[in-house]
Amino acid sequence: MAIDDRLYALKQSMVKAQNDDTRYAVAETVRDLGYIDFRDFLQARPTLSHVELVERKLNSHP
16 A cells, blocks of 8 residues: 555544544654654655554554
8 A cells, every 4th residue: 555545544544533542642652753743744754664653553542
């Protein structure tokens, strides 16, 4: 899957995330990677490794 498709899927998953703990965990991961917030992460064209880390964090929470 192309990185743009993965970023779009991440954005959709964040919108659908019902659990605040999940949102906070993803936000913490994004900040730890050096981005201001999730929007900044999406706009910054992150590396594939950063996308994979955020995907893992998002998928690891119910």
